[in-house]
Amino acid sequence: MPLVSIVVPTYKEAENLQALCESVDQVLGAENLAYELLIVDDQSPDDTVNIARSLAEKYPLRLIQPAGRSRDLSLSVLDGIREASSDVVVVMDADLSHPVTKIPQLVAAVEEDTFVAGSRYAKGGKFDRGWSFWRFLNSWFATLMALPFTSCSDPMTGFFALRKQDLNELKRFRPIGYKIALELMVRGEFKKIVEIPIEFKDRAVGKSKMNLQQQINYLRHLRRLYLYKFRAWAEFIHYGAVGASGFVVDVSCYYLLQLFGIDHRAARAISFWPAVSWNWALNRITTFGERERRPRARQWFEFVATSLIGYSLNWGIYVTLTSSSEFFDQYRILALMSGIVGASIFNFTASTLFVYSEKRGS
Numbered sequence: 001m002p003l004v005s006i007v008v009p010t011y012k013e014a015e016n017l018q019a020l021c022e023s024v025d026q027v028l029g030a031e032n033l034a035y036e037l038l039i040v041d042d043q044s045p046d047d048t049v050n051i052a053r054s055l056a057e058k059y060p061l062r063l064i065q066p067a068g069r070s071r072d073l074s075l076s077v078l079d080g081i082r083e084a085s086s087d088v089v090v091v092m093d094a095d096l097s098h099p100v101t102k103i104p105q106l107v108a109a110v111e112e113d114t115f116v117a118g119s120r121y122a123k124g125g126k127f128d129r130g131w132s133f134w135r136f137l138n139s140w141f142a143t144l145m146a147l148p149f150t151s152c153s154d155p156m157t158g159f160f161a162l163r164k165q166d167l168n169e170l171k172r173f174r175p176i177g178y179k180i181a182l183e184l185m186v187r188g189e190f191k192k193i194v195e196i197p198i199e200f201k202d203r204a205v206g207k208s209k210m211n212l213q214q215q216i217n218y219l220r221h222l223r224r225l226y227l228y229k230f231r232a233w234a235e236f237i238h239y240g241a242v243g244a245s246g247f248v249v250d251v252s253c254y255y256l257l258q259l260f261g262i263d264h265r266a267a268r269a270i271s272f273w274p275a276v277s278w279n280w281a282l283n284r285i286t287t288f289g290e291r292e293r294r295p296r297a298r299q300w301f302e303f304v305a306t307s308l309i310g311y312s313l314n315w316g317i318y319v320t321l322t323s324s325s326e327f328f329d330q331y332r333i334l335a336l337m338s339g340i341v342g343a344s345i346f347n348f349t350a351s352t353l354f355v356y357s358e359k360r361g362s
């Protein structure tokens with residue numbers, strides 16, 4: 001029984017596998033650490049699979065070839081962890097970016113409820129300075145967006161260690177793309193995060209698979225994590241953004257109708273309808289997009305019904321302010337906005353509680 005399972009996701013890493021195996025075997029052999037190397041390959045079109053098979057004759061290597069899903073780094077890592085036969089699992093890249101010499105230190109730091117991260121940004125950590133400004137900015141922004149989730153200085157790392165037992169059900173993880181460490185840290189609820197400083201080297205051979213699609217995937221993944229961790233807030237902010245776009249529709253119609261000679265109070269009463277429909281549709285598709293969908297007509301009707309109270313509030317505030325105050329009559333747009341603010345507070349509460357609510361018990 002190996003003491004440590006090393007999970008390595010691969011896609012087109014034919015040129016790196018041999019060096020990786022030699023290096024791992026040498027470092028762990030020197031420390032007398034029994035290990036297994038799990039190569040999780042996502043149908044690489046190059047020679048990765050053949051090379052892994054031949055290396056398996058010499059090293060304790062197992063090749064895992066997941067099928068039935070689209071190519072995904074994070075899901076490959078989860079597949080590898082599922083197959084791991086030891087409780088201590090190390091995850092690392094195949095491209096020799098991560099220092100193999102640090103594996104024993106990562107393994108030594110693993111204990112119950114602890115996530116051990118190889119970190120470029122911890123004191124003593126390093127990374128290649130040859131990065132372009134664009135790549136640096138990208139990485140900085142990605143790390144910044146993950147700040148609310150974890151105290152780890154390098155949540156984007158692909159080099160980490162943990163106890164398989166601490167993950168419980170692997171099915172509860174829902175990563176997309178590259179940031180599997182972040183996913184495990186957020187949903188895994190570890191009591192402690194230990195950082196081991198590492199020197200990260202840019203790959204010498206082969207190409208990075210990071211691309212625009214992966215960056216979009218990261219945003220989708222972040223959205224999921226924000227919803228998971230800060231559901232009410234994430235929805236409120238999104239709802240606010242949708243509301244702001246509805247406001248543009250509302251005000252445009254309000255002015256447009258007056259251009260056709262319609263009285264401002266009537267214009268205010270009418271412009272609400274295109275705006276409220278716009279908001280309903282956008283919220284259905286985006287804000288509450290991950291919730292179960294209810295029949296369209298019924299939901300629109302419910303949205304309008306709850307909105308009617310907000311609508312009365314909205315219009316009532318507008319008419320009251322413009323007819324009772326000279327100031328508001330002069331700056332009608334401010335009266336319009338006051339109405340909207342009053343009604344929005346009411347609408348958000350009602351929508352969250354009723355219109356987009358999930359079926360109880362599901």
Ligand SMILES: Nc1nc2c(ncn2[C@@H]2O[C@H](COP(=O)(O)OP(=O)(O)O)[C@@H](O)[C@H]2O)c(=O)[nH]1
Binds near residue numbers: 092
């Ligand atoms: N199984 C699997 N491995 C992948 C996939 N994409 C990248 N990898 C591997 O994940 C590791 C990190 O990928 P890399 O392209 O070096 O990304 P970078 O270090 O962010 O530039 C490498 O070992 C890749 O071979 C994938 O879709 N599936």
Ligand SMILES: [Mg+2]
Binds near residue numbers: 093095097203208
């Ligand atoms: Mg790499």
